[in-house]
Amino acid sequence: MNVFKKTNIGKLLIIFLIIFALFIPFILGSNQYQVLLATTVLLYGVMATSWNIIGGLAGQLDFAAFAYLGLGAYTSGTLLIRFNLTPWIGMILGGVIAAGFALLIGIPLFRFRIKEVWYALTTSALVEILKVSFNMWEEVGGPVERCLPYFSGSLLHMRFTSYIPYYYMMFAMLIIALFLNQRIASSKLGYYLKALGEDESAAEVLGVDTQTTKLKALLCYSFLIGMTGGIYANMYGYIHPSFFNGQETTKIAILGIVGGRGITYGPLLAALLLVGAQEYLRASLGGEFSGLYLLIYAIILIIVVLFKPRGIATFVQDAYKKIITGEVKNKDVV
Amino acid sequence: MDVMIQSILNGMLMGCIYALIALGLSLIFGVMNVVNFAHGNFVMLSMYFTFWVGTLYKIDAVLSPLITFPLLFLFGILVYYGLISRTLREHYTIQIAVTVGLMTFLGAITQLIWQARPRALAYSFVQGTIQFGSYTIALSRLISAIISLIIIMVISFFLARTWPGRAIRATSDDSSAASLMGIDFQKTYALAFGLGSGLTAIAGGLLMTFQQVDPTMGLRFGLLSFCILALAGLGSIAGLVISGLIVGISESLAMSFWDPRARTLVIYLIFILVLWLRPRGLFGRK
Numbered sequence: 001m002n003v004f005k006k007t008n009i010g011k012l013l014i015i016f017l018i019i020f021a022l023f024i025p026f027i028l029g030s031n032q033y034q035v036l037l038a039t040t041v042l043l044y045g046v047m048a049t050s051w052n053i054i055g056g057l058a059g060q061l062d063f064a065a066f067a068y069l070g071l072g073a074y075t076s077g078t079l080l081i082r083f084n085l086t087p088w089i090g091m092i093l094g095g096v097i098a099a100g101f102a103l104l105i106g107i108p109l110f111r112f113r114i115k116e117v118w119y120a121l122t123t124s125a126l127v128e129i130l131k132v133s134f135n136m137w138e139e140v141g142g143p144v145e146r147c148l149p150y151f152s153g154s155l156l157h158m159r160f161t162s163y164i165p166y167y168y169m170m171f172a173m174l175i176i177a178l179f180l181n182q183r184i185a186s187s188k189l190g191y192y193l194k195a196l197g198e199d200e201s202a203a204e205v206l207g208v209d210t211q212t213t214k215l216k217a218l219l220c221y222s223f224l225i226g227m228t229g230g231i232y233a234n235m236y237g238y239i240h241p242s243f244f245n246g247q248e249t250t251k252i253a254i255l256g257i258v259g260g261r262g263i264t265y266g267p268l269l270a271a272l273l274l275v276g277a278q279e280y281l282r283a284s285l286g287g288e289f290s291g292l293y294l295l296i297y298a299i300i301l302i303i304v305v306l307f308k309p310r311g312i313a314t315f316v317q318d319a320y321k322k323i324i325t326g327e328v329k330n331k332d333v334v
Numbered sequence: 335m336d337v338m339i340q341s342i343l344n345g346m347l348m349g350c351i352y353a354l355i356a357l358g359l360s361l362i363f364g365v366m367n368v369v370n371f372a373h374g375n376f377v378m379l380s381m382y383f384t385f386w387v388g389t390l391y392k393i394d395a396v397l398s399p400l401i402t403f404p405l406l407f408l409f410g411i412l413v414y415y416g417l418i419s420r421t422l423r424e425h426y427t428i429q430i431a432v433t434v435g436l437m438t439f440l441g442a443i444t445q446l447i448w449q450a451r452p453r454a455l456a457y458s459f460v461q462g463t464i465q466f467g468s469y470t471i472a473l474s475r476l477i478s479a480i481i482s483l484i485i486i487m488v489i490s491f492f493l494a495r496t497w498p499g500r501a502i503r504a505t506s507d508d509s510s511a512a513s514l515m516g517i518d519f520q521k522t523y524a525l526a527f528g529l530g531s532g533l534t535a536i537a538g539g540l541l542m543t544f545q546q547v548d549p550t551m552g553l554r555f556g557l558l559s560f561c562i563l564a565l566a567g568l569g570s571i572a573g574l575v576i577s578g579l580i581v582g583i584s585e586s587l588a589m590s591f592w593d594p595r596a597r598t599l600v601i602y603l604i605f606i607l608v609l610w611l612r613p614r615g616l617f618g619r620k
Contacts, residue, residue: 061427108610116426117369118609121560125602128557132599198425246553250438257431291445291549298439305431306420 009323021171025164035163036235037279042170043232044275048255048267049177050224055253056261057190058217059197060115063124066249068098068222070130070241072229077239078140080148080157087158091230098226099219106218110211115200124249131244145240148233158234166235173228174268180220181264193217194262247294254297258304260311269313274300340469341590342583347471349582350479350486351540353575355555356562357486358533364568365506365526368418368429372437374556376531379440380406380538381547382448388455388542395455395542396477402535410531414524437552445549454546478540483575485536489529490571502526506568554598561605567615577616580604 028034047065054062072094079085079093105126114122134141150159160166184190192213196203204210233239255274260266278293304312359373370376383405384398393401413436421432460477463470493499504512505522513519541547558581565577581601588600608615 055427059425059427061430112610112613114609114613117430118564118613120371120430121369121557122606122609125557125605128553128598129602129606132595136593136595136599247441250434253431253434254438257427261427291442294438294442295446298435298442301435302417302432302439305428305435306417309421309424309428 025167039167041275045268045271046173047252048271050221051256052267054217054221055256057193061120064126065252066245067127067130068225069229070243071098072226073233076230077233094230095223095227099223102218102222127244127249134241145238147238254301260313263313266311266313341586345583345586347475347479349579350482353578354482355537356559358530359559362530366523371433375437375440375552376534377555378552380535384539384542385453399536399539403532406535407528407532410528411524414527452546452548474543564608570617573617
């Protein structure tokens with residue numbers, strides 16, 4: 001019974017899930033549309049997991065996820081269109097630009113102690129500001145969508161005729177985001193973040209440099225999402241100011257809160273359940289009920305906030321604890 | 335120069351209505367320190383209600399608040415007891431999340447009921463224009479601005495002179511001291527929330543006399559009223575009106591001299607700059 005030791009159950013489950021996720025494109029392989037939907041689910045998983053660093057651990061309610069995604073997409077897309085620079089590099093530059101923008105916004109925000117509701121409002125304004133700016137900035141953006149070259153596919157330029165490579169790239173991003181989340185959560189930075197997330201002034205009194213700490217979390221979050229933006233632009237094959245999407249950016253925060261703030265796998269769990277259900281319904285019902293999915297998100301958010309404010313991942317935590325304690329009891333009997 | 339004065343005039347008229355919208359938000363925020371993210375969607379909802387009342391019962395948009403004000407007031411009280419009061423003691427993320435949920439809910443439900451296409455009412459009986467020399471003013475905008483200012487004065491009288499108004503002010507100054515004086519803070523909060531959402535009914539009715547409504551408007555009105563609130567700070571109704579005028583005028587100037595698409599951009603930039611430079615607002619006392 002060595003296999004069922006306390007710590008092994010979690011590890012086995014993770015390995016099983018990874019293998020399962022790796023095989024999904026083979027199961028769906030014949031249907032490109034379904035692969036795209038699976039990739040979309042992963043995209044929201046990546047974004048919600050990255051959001052967890054700033055929104056969950058640091059407790060800063062951030063609504064700017066799609067601002068960073070759009071910046072990453074525009075950087076990598078524009079570099080490919082204008083300078084024929086491969087998105088493999090453009091993607092990283094996208095992350096750098098997104099993080100740079102976050103730094104530019106974050107330094108004054110945290111210096112002037114803009115927090116709580118004003119932080120949330122500022123970040124939701126950012127998405128709209130960028131959307132309007134890119135609409136007006138004709139050289140790069142403009143209201144007409146710009147298509148990326150190499151329609152017939154080119155590995156060097158990250159353009160593929162199938163969605164399957166994008167699925168694996170998104171999956172790799174997810175693993176990176178989860179790994180980074182776990183590393184931060186169990187590091188000194190993570191404890192600082194959790195402390196200031198609970199009570200900022202108390203953390204400050206205890207000697208936490210809240211400005212720098214929050215800035216670090218913001219940088220990690222925006223860099224991850226900026227890089228994802230590079231994949232996003234190549235996956236859809238165009239760039240457009242509608243990437244700065246006010247509705248979807250709220251969804252990321254909703255996923256993070258519903259999943260469980262500060263729990264590494266919580267936002268991912270919420271993304272798998274909610275976005276998975278949404279994309280499945282979209283595939284079977286068609287696009288005419290676009291308001292309906294949003295309604296479901298809203299109702300689930302309100303129910304979770306009222307009755308399970310720590311998020312649905314606490315169900316998993318409780319179940320896991322129950323299994324472990326059950327095991328312990330069994331051992332006692334034996 | 336003519337264009338400039340004309341757009342300043344238009345901006346001032348819009349600014350009065352904006353101030354009315356922001357007054358509702360400011361009442362709620364001032365009293366219970368909760369920012370209602372759904373406030374813009376309340377405005378949108380009352381515009382749709384006005385549209386409904388107008389098309390079903392042929393009631394003019396200016397008079398529709400007689401029906402929509404009680405509706406929105408009741409809605410606000412229900413929202414307070416159902417959602418807000420349950421999360422008052424929670425972490426602020428949860429407090430905000432519940433109003434974000436409400437915002438998303440209202441946005442989605444209006445999209446489902448009324449679809450994405452814009453809706454407008456038939457002409458209100460306040461139609462036509464007035465000429466001031468070479469400047470033209472739409473009568474519906476002028477009347478709306480005047481009604482907004484009157485309502486703002488009524489509210490400030492209510493807050494200053496009546497017992498429930500004083501209870502609201504006392505609770506916003508110090509809720510525990512107020513409750514020691516025998517003020518039921520739950521009822522006061524509910525009253526403030528109901529009043530705050532009821533005011534959007536009046537604003538919605540006035541806006542419908544010259545504007546159409548579509549499901550994306552909520553976010554714009556929301557951020558607009560947050561911007562006014564940030565500019566004005568808390569505690570001064572005159573400051574709120576001036577901030578409303580500033581926002582209205584800058585929006586209007588941006589539309590005529592820069593780019594019609596830039597109208598929201600200017601508001602958001604003012605919002606962020608004010609937060610950076612004067613977090614307490616220009617007229618705040620707290």
